[in-house]
Amino acid sequence: MAGLGKTGGGSLFTVVSATTLVATQAIATAIAAGWALAGLMHLGDIGEYALMALFGLVALYISVKYFRRAYQVEMSLN
Template structure:
């Protein structure tokens, strides 16, 4: 990192705070979706866990995409 760039802490804090909020909601929805689908179709606890893991991985990917896009839009460094 060049010496003339400093971290823009308000922007970084905003992005990370939004990522925590959105990530918590997505992970909760992933867990609840796996539970609901497995319960609705009476698939058993093993399939429920598999669905929760699959939906959780999709949620983690969505969080990653959000953070990457947010850092492109929001200036993370001051010049």
């Protein structure tokens, strides 16, 4: 059981946990930013949802990029 979750030189569990934390914060921030900017610019509901979706997609892209880099670093550790 000592080797559970170990792949190569690192732990996949560590990467998934860190990515979950970063992704949750990034997506929540993106949605809040879309809501706030739409409110400041009086864009209405459609504009609000559009900004939230746009910023959410950017946050999702950043989260995937973070996962890939973190996974590469974990696998390079020996």
